[in-house]
Amino acid sequence: MSGVEAERPARVFLPEIVQHRRAAVARLCAETPLAEIARRAAAVVRRPRPFGPALRAAGPGHLAVIAELKRVSPASGPLAPGLEPAAVAAAYARGGAAALSVLTEPEFFRARPGDLPAAREASGLPTLRKDFVVDPWQLHETVLLGADAVLLLVVVLGPRTAEFVDLSLDLGLEPFVEVHTAQELEIALGTRASVLGINNRDLTSFAVDATTAARLAPRAAGRTVAALSGIRGPADLRGLRAAGIHAVLVGEALVRAGDAEGAVRALAEATA
Secondary structure, X not given: OOOXXXXXXXXXXXXXXXXXXXXXXXXXXXXXXXXXXXXXXXXOOOOOOOHHHHHOOOOOOOOEEEEEEOOEEOXXXXXXXXXXXXXXXXXXXXXXXXXXXXEOOOOOOXXXXXXXXXXXXXXXXXXXXXXXXXXXXXXXXXXXXXXXXXXXXXXXXXXXXXXXXXXXXHOOOEEEEEEOOXXXXXXXXXXXXXXXXEEOEOOOOOOEEOOHHHHHHHHHOOOXXXXXXXXXXXXXXXXXXXXXXXXXXXXXXXXXXXXXXXXXXXXXXXXX
């Protein structure tokens, strides 16, 4: 695996994204108060698909693939502006993806309200809502979107991570807790989350160090661990299984691939 990977400077950084997300959620809360959206979520009859177990389903020497749908990246710019979630998600499923990750942040990632439900229905796969969760309101919203799991960023939630993990579990959502540093990992390990994502990308700068996940994963023994960012093809998987990693989340390389089904299959069948 390569070391620090150079990328063109990001146009936006985490504090800006979080600030905008807080403002957007505040507006949504004003329109639909927390008590009301909680009532609506509680009325939903859910049939969640097991997300964590799907990440442990790969055969010996292989990794489960969480295939991501996104149109735009703040670090890399437009990726697939014309992406059709249902068609791409179905291709991912045919290629052997274990689960989906769907961006739902509308401003910086250009997500649309129907992206997640359409992708989940078309693929039949457990589906992760990937967003910048800053308020409990969003967890009830996640239930209404039909997601099976929700991304929780320790760099955003800090000491409140355990609170958000507990609420997610109470709502029947699998909390997918993402970390980038040893300090963030310690916070994650102090929660009830059984699924952790270790991001090779530093969200404060968007720089990628492809060694981060493999370096931190042994500290998370006993949890289901996924590696995120910096994975473009089968060569990037080598050594990850031995480090205690069970899955990889891949987005940019897949949405840019001319053959999404084939790109997923190459990852799912690669020796890790």
